[in-house]
Amino acid sequence: MTKLHKKQQLTTFDQLPKTPTGITGLDEITGGGLPKGRPTLICGEAGCGKTLMSLEFVIRGATEFNEPGVFMAFEEKADELAANVASLGFDLFKLQENKKLRLDHVHIDRSEIEETGEYDLEGLFIRLGYAIDSIGAKRVVLDTLENLFSGLSNQVILRAELRRLFNFLKDKGVTAVITGEKGEGASLTRQGLEEYVSDCVILLDHRVINQISTRRLRVVKYRGSQHGTNEYPFLIDEEGISVLPVTSLKLEKEVSSKRISSGIPSLDSMFGGKGFFQGSSILVSGTAGTGKTSIAASFANEVCRNKKKCLYFAFEESPKQILRNMQSINIDLQKHVDSGLLEFHASRPTLYGLEMHLVAIYKIIKRFKPSTVILDPITNLITVGSVSEVKSMLIRLIDFLQDEQITVMFTALSLNTVVNEQTDEGVSSLVDAWLLVRDIESNGERNRGLYIMKSRGMSHSNQVREFTITDNGLNLVDVYLGPEGVLTGSAREAQKLKEKTGVALRDFAVSRKDKEILRKRMMLESKIASLQAEFESAEEELNKMYLEDELKQEIIEKNRQEITNIRRGNVDAPKSKAKTKK
Amino acid sequence: MTEHNQLPLNADDNLSEGDSQLFRLRLFVIGASPNSIRAITNLKNICEEHIKANYELEIIDVYQQPLIAEAEQIVALPLLIKKSPGTERKLIGDMSNTAKVLKGLGIYSES
Numbered sequence: 001m002t003k004l005h006k007k008q009q010l011t012t013f014d015q016l017p018k019t020p021t022g023i024t025g026l027d028e029i030t031g032g033g034l035p036k037g038r039p040t041l042i043c044g045e046a047g048c049g050k051t052l053m054s055l056e057f058v059i060r061g062a063t064e065f066n067e068p069g070v071f072m073a074f075e076e077k078a079d080e081l082a083a084n085v086a087s088l089g090f091d092l093f094k095l096q097e098n099k100k101l102r103l104d105h106v107h108i109d110r111s112e113i114e115e116t117g118e119y120d121l122e123g124l125f126i127r128l129g130y131a132i133d134s135i136g137a138k139r140v141v142l143d144t145l146e147n148l149f150s151g152l153s154n155q156v157i158l159r160a161e162l163r164r165l166f167n168f169l170k171d172k173g174v175t176a177v178i179t180g181e182k183g184e185g186a187s188l189t190r191q192g193l194e195e196y197v198s199d200c201v202i203l204l205d206h207r208v209i210n211q212i213s214t215r216r217l218r219v220v221k222y223r224g225s226q227h228g229t230n231e232y233p234f235l236i237d238e239e240g241i242s243v244l245p246v247t248s249l250k251l252e253k254e255v256s257s258k259r260i261s262s263g264i265p266s267l268d269s270m271f272g273g274k275g276f277f278q279g280s281s282i283l284v285s286g287t288a289g290t291g292k293t294s295i296a297a298s299f300a301n302e303v304c305r306n307k308k309k310c311l312y313f314a315f316e317e318s319p320k321q322i323l324r325n326m327q328s329i330n331i332d333l334q335k336h337v338d339s340g341l342l343e344f345h346a347s348r349p350t351l352y353g354l355e356m357h358l359v360a361i362y363k364i365i366k367r368f369k370p371s372t373v374i375l376d377p378i379t380n381l382i383t384v385g386s387v388s389e390v391k392s393m394l395i396r397l398i399d400f401l402q403d404e405q406i407t408v409m410f411t412a413l414s415l416n417t418v419v420n421e422q423t424d425e426g427v428s429s430l431v432d433a434w435l436l437v438r439d440i441e442s443n444g445e446r447n448r449g450l451y452i453m454k455s456r457g458m459s460h461s462n463q464v465r466e467f468t469i470t471d472n473g474l475n476l477v478d479v480y481l482g483p484e485g486v487l488t489g490s491a492r493e494a495q496k497l498k499e500k501t502g503v504a505l506r507d508f509a510v511s512r513k514d515k516e517i518l519r520k521r522m523m524l525e526s527k528i529a530s531l532q533a534e535f536e537s538a539e540e541e542l543n544k545m546y547l548e549d550e551l552k553q554e555i556i557e558k559n560r561q562e563i564t565n566i567r568r569g570n571v572d573a574p575k576s577k578a579k580t581k582k
Numbered sequence: 583m584t585e586h587n588q589l590p591l592n593a594d595d596n597l598s599e600g601d602s603q604l605f606r607l608r609l610f611v612i613g614a615s616p617n618s619i620r621a622i623t624n625l626k627n628i629c630e631e632h633i634k635a636n637y638e639l640e641i642i643d644v645y646q647q648p649l650i651a652e653a654e655q656i657v658a659l660p661l662l663i664k665k666s667p668g669t670e671r672k673l674i675g676d677m678s679n680t681a682k683v684l685k686g687l688g689i690y691s692e693s
Contacts, residue, residue: 114686117675123656
């Protein structure tokens with residue numbers, strides 16, 4: 001922390017020397033702290049933390065920056081102050097003994113004092129000067145100057161003396177913090193004076209909206225320096241004041257290209273088969289009863305199966321309820337809880353304001369050091385803040401988580417079924433991946449459809465998948481895209497059955513045709529055989545006639561020769577005779 | 583933190599109880615500032631006029647003894663503290679408003 005301050009101080013030294021306050025977050029907003037050697041006004045209504053902030057400024061100066069301080073209290077006595085901050089772990093008496101701090105209670109009571117003419121506040125100056133010199137103080141707090149005005153009646157003198165006081169403090173070279181109560185209307189202080197003579201004005205505010213109070217801080221002016229101009233929520237807890245800058249101002253984060261599984265293989269496949277990026281933020285949104293918590297639990301389960309730590313913030317159900325319910329879909333989270341990998345933190349959102357939630361989450365994360373955080377659901381936070389407040393809280397949370405390289409999954413209930421109205425507490429633009437689970441209502445039944453609205457930096461499926469929750473866990477099924485459109489649930493099953501029947505019928509028809517063809521072939525083949533046989537017999541007949549003819553001819557010839565031979569009586573003669581005869 | 587070594591009047595406590603009319607006054611001033619000088623003059627005049635020879639006035643320069651400022655809860659100067667008689671009263675200013683001074687000292691009602 002001190003290192004950070006030193007760094008910041010160095011970078012801003014050229015502009016204006018600054019005194020780090022040591023108050024978490026305040027130095028970030030003011031770019032290094034309060035103006036060194038100049039007076040700063042902290043103003044606000046009663047009970048908004050002026051005294052504590054100024055006291056912490058002095059104490060942190062004494063303990064962390066080795067700058068002794070004087071705290072001049074016009075309201076509370078030294079031992080009262082000490083008791084007040086003892087709960088924050090500060091020991092004022094010890095600091096006083098070590099000459100690090102000097103408390104001086106200024107008591108003014110109008111009833112005890114009679115004003116008899118001209119006077120000045122030199123007595124206060126002497127006291128202050130002595131206190132500063134006695135411990136070599138670098139920081140001075142005056143809390144609250146208003147009391148001077150209630151104790152003394154001569155406004156003209158007081159106003160002149162206050163101006164002189166500011167100059168006196170500047171001459172002393174101390175970084176002074178003056179607290180002042182907020183005046184009527186728009187004026188920052190009752191006297192309307194301090195804010196003009198101070199070089200830096202910080203306005204504290206304590207607002208109750210919907211019965212939940214939030215403290216806010218705003219740097220109204222800062223001479224010669226840039227500063228954050230927004231209202232920053234802050235809170236007071238056992239470690240003092242923490243101001244939470246809306247964002248870390250810079251978008252310079254380490255990114256990981258490592259992928260982690262969602263615990264649902266078919267969902268991973270929609271993300272190019274590998275799942276989410278590590279350290280990314282994932283939003284699961286959907287209407288009631290679409291299985292957002294189941295997706296979250298399944299993710300938690302997967303993380304724990306990989307021996308990584310997971311933190312589960314439940315804003316709706318108790319841990320036991322979640323454990324029981326997830327058992328029904330075969331996700332056993334109990335064993336992860338037992339092994340210490342999974343930790344549940346359940347709280348009603350209305351338990352405290354958003355800022356307290358944020359700080360509670362910060363602290364638990366810092367302690368547990370998880371690799372994954374689940375917030376289920378963020379929608380409920382809306383009950384304690386407006387959409388923009390929830391958004392700013394989530395921005396800061398996402399910033400913080402991304403700095404720490406922690407994957408975060410939010411679930412959000414979208415009350416509106418119109419998907420394109422991307423309400424979801426406005427975080428949809430912040431998250432890296434957005435899954436949308438929605439009801440698909442048709443044919444008198446309700447089915448869940450899941451699709452990826454966006455997923456930065458990776459190819460992802462554009463398909464609507466049917467999301468089924470079974471006894472064995474979660475699964476995604478391709479929806480049926482038939483001639484009648486997209487079908488889900490039993491309609492899809494029916495269509496499948498119908499197709500199956502069709503196939504069976506066709507198969508049957510085909511086989512019948514095949515048989516017929518076979519038969520026809522056999523028929524034709526037998527016909528061919530009979531024709532062949534006919535042909536053969538005809539051929540045989542023809543052959544027979546031909547042979548007979550030949551035989552007959554031969555025999556005739558033979559007979560004729562024999563006859564000739566018989567007639568002529570010589571052997572040679574028949575030839576010529578036959579010739580001649582022919 | 584606070585030392586009461588500045589109170590030489592402590593020794594006279596018994597005496598003052600006996601004599602209730604003895605006014606024991608301490609006037610805190612700062613050097614020779616106009617207000618301080620006026621306060622001293624005015625106060626002396628008033629005392630001489632009203633409680634002549636019946637008062638003890640101690641004038642303390644706070645510049646010389648800055649510690650006393652804290653011990654005596656000094657804010658505005660010049661400051662007059664009436665230790666006795668009666669309850670302790672504080673008067674601030676240059677004592678130019680005689681009526682108020684007398685009232686503060688508890689003399690007004692008697693005279």
